[in-house]
Amino acid sequence: MFRIAGWPYRRARTSDWAASARGALELDSGSRVGVIGGGPAGSFFSYFLLEMAERMGIELKVDIYESRDFGSPGPANCNHCGGIVSESLVQMLATEGILLPTEVVQRGIDSYVLHMDVGDVRIETPLHEKRIAAVHRGSGPRGVTAVKWHSFDKFLLDLAVKSGARHLRERVRSVSWSEGRPRISTKAGEPKSYDLMVAAMGVNSGGLKLLDELGIECEPPKTTTTHISEFFLKPEVVERYLGSAMHVFLLHIPNLEFAALIPKGSHVTLVMLGREINKELIQSFLDSPEVNRCLPQECRGEHRVCSCSPRINIRGAVRPFADRVVFVGDCGMTRLYKDGIGAAYRTAKAAATAAIFDGVSAEAFRRHYWPTCRAIGADNRIGKLIFAATQTMMKLRPARRGVLRMVSGEQCKPPERRRMSTVLWDVFTGSAPYKEVLLRTMRPGFVPHLLWDMALATRPTAKADA
């Protein structure tokens, strides 16, 4: 835990100032906002802050500190991620008037294929529509020489810049207080003081440690190691093996919660999530017959051009705010295993709304920003339950056969009767809150239906058929 003094009410170093200046803890024309990190959370925050400020007739100065060059390919310029923009986020962005350009969306996803040792099944979206976007966060992995598809993070950062933010291609080296205001220092420039400092540095650059210096009281997020590999293949090979489906693997491999192969333009991204994913676990996954059935060995091997082990949140930060400081995206609160970019959008927008309409005091963030984080955190606890139940089910072969039978049987039914399919769809794509998924499994008929399918799938004749 690092201490960020000042929550819930400013104490320690800044207490005298705060006592006299509480009334001034709001943004007004001329106020300056410093955003550390130009990933989705930083860009969304800046974009929405400036949009709302304009509506309110407030002129703000927003600086985004981001040292990565998202326009250049290679791992150094990429925020490592599976690159799935969820169904719900695609819809919300469209409603906000933000359409993802075709140069950024490498593939629209319209279905997913569930792979288990007992068989595979394809689950189509009820509307037969491509509402999930597969993107690269940077301009492509190692080995890309000519940029064909544009970076998702660059698209968002450009959006923020078009709204009036200033992008400073600098890495923040230290933060401190200066006359009651947070001050940001980089290697090159003069230190700058801000009326609000936004921490949007994710959990993968060690940036959170910088905030120790502020001496505020905040419990940082808990994280675990994951794995990503990129396979470079011809577009027609990607199309032949994966099509426009996300391929999800539910295998009985200890510590592996979720693994997926995601088709992009001329790459396939492998994502593995679980508890401390290591080399042995990755190898046993790649050696499994289910993976070989989906993407044969000849498409892997030397085609694996890039891999990394980024960290992912398994628990959000506690009290991610103080007077004039707020944490958004991964370094504040995110969804468990799914839709991290969607959570960055939600937290960033909630923080921006609080800052414009309620002020930048710890109390304003506690009242108007923290509820969004708390709702995500509460839903994650349900998500943990769902993932634990899925893991337990996956250990039992009859249960795996039952799930497969139930999902296969549902594909010819109308959408409202595809109960297991929609549950799995929402768990794997992150399209709905975990609470809603849980409630759907509690509807009358769901469990009896599953038990019935388990019984039928494990009859001696069914086994012989399989």
Added chain:
Amino acid sequence: MGELGRLYKNGECIVELGEAGDCMFVVQSGTVEVVRQQGGQTICLAKLAEGEFFGEMALFEKEVRSATVRARGDVRVLTVDKKNLLRRINEDPSLAFRMVQKMSKRIRDLNAELVRMKLGQ
């Protein structure tokens, strides 16, 4: 490959007058036209291009669709689910701002049209 939504061919109906609806639509690429049939004639009420939405009335009222919307040339349209959108608007009412803004613009255009018609009479 990198396109989202569903492709509709020229003339294909996306929503039809009188049908029940539980979603709205956002045009991803191309143009759609909003039409009504009156006395055997087809009247074009509006043309909507990339980024514009339609079918939003179904989100706020329980009425059936008030017009037909069809593709003019190849069009990509994204469906926005009512439930998903209302859940998000509940958490973040500002999400409805752009819709209110567009609807207000439509009222303004309709008023102008009404004035023109009254003067014409």
